[in-house]
Amino acid sequence: MARNQNAAEALTGAAQDAVLHPGRSADPAPVSQKEVSANAGNSAVGTAEVDNNQPDAESIDSVEATGDAGPVRAESRQRTLRLMLRQCDRVLLMDFDLLAMNDWPDNFSVAAARRSRDLWMFSAIVAATIFLSGLTGFVPAWIAGGGFGAFIIILLLGIPAVRRIYTSAPSYLDLLIKRQRMMRDARKHAEHLEGKEGLIWQCARMADFNPALKNARFSSLLHLSEQKSLPRALSRREHVRLYLIYLLEAENAYGRAQAAFFEGNQEAIDKGWEKAAAEPEDRT
Incomplete structure (x- = not known):
């Protein structure tokens, strides 16, 4: 009994005094070919995901350049439009009626007035010729006197104040003056606009x-x-x-x-x- 107890104590002391020294590591468990392929695939996918998550510097620069080009282009366009509007704003001062010249005497009215003027001048010349012929003795005196009276009346009919009494049609001279006045006003307005x-x-x-x-x-x-x-x-x-x-x-x-x-x-x-x-x- 005592011998057995001493043997147990000796074994216990030996177990307590025993020290494990590091040695060769244990052999790893055998790995199959499928597991190796799967691990390699997972590593590649992880690397690709990391690369994709990293932003591209060129893409960032292009986006920033595009974002900056928008305001610059808009500012340039607005500046150009503002300059054009400022240079051409005097077109709003245009007087349509003055430049359209709706009251411009047409060619028919001018031609009719010219015929009346020619008839008046012809009548005055004929009357003056008769009067002068009477002075030289080619025609009787009473005919010459009648020619002189007709000449005076014809001259009076040509005076504007007298002409307005018997007709409202403008004379040839009035139409020419009106045309010149309208052209002068149009040129003056064009000079103001320019x-x-x-x-x-x-x-x-x-x-x-x-x-x-x-x-x-x-x-x-x-x-x-x-x-x-x-x-x-x-x-x-x-x-x-x-x-x-x-x-x-x-x-x-x-x-x-x-x-x-x-x-x-x-x-x-x-x-x-x-x-x-x-x-x-x-x-x-």
Whole structure:
């Protein structure tokens, strides 16, 4: 009994005094080929996901450039429209009735007045001839006296104050004076519109809003306007009417350009582009 107890104590002490020294690691468990392939696939997928999650520097730069180009392009367009509107705003001062010259004496009225003038002059010459013939003795004195009286009456009928008593038709001289006055007023108004820098050649920049401004028949007017000599060249009614047609087309283009400007301004305000959303400058 004692021997068994001593043996148990000896075993217990030996177990307590025993120390495990590190040695060769245990052999790993055998891994199948399928598990190796699966692990490799998972590693590749993880690497691809990490690469995809990283932002591309070139993509960021292109997006930022596109975002910056929007306000810059809008600001440039608004500045161009504002300049065009400012250069062509005098087209709004156009007096249509003055340039249209609706009261212009037509050719038929002028021709009729010229015939009346010729008849009056012929009658006066005949009466004067009869009177002078009586002085030389070719005709009797009473005929010469009648010719003199007729000559005086014909002259009186040609006086404007007397003429208005028996007819309301304007004389040939009145029609010519009226034409000259209307042309003078039209040239003065064109000079006011053109100013010192010229008007319609600057309005030609709005041709994108009205292609009619590119018509070849306006080329001479544009050239004269650029040379600041257009008002002096308006010597006929046809020239003034052509000038009026161009002003009407320019006014139409001005309205479209103004609408585009306000539309772009509102769009810039909605998108928060403060530099592009600028009001037209006040003229001083």
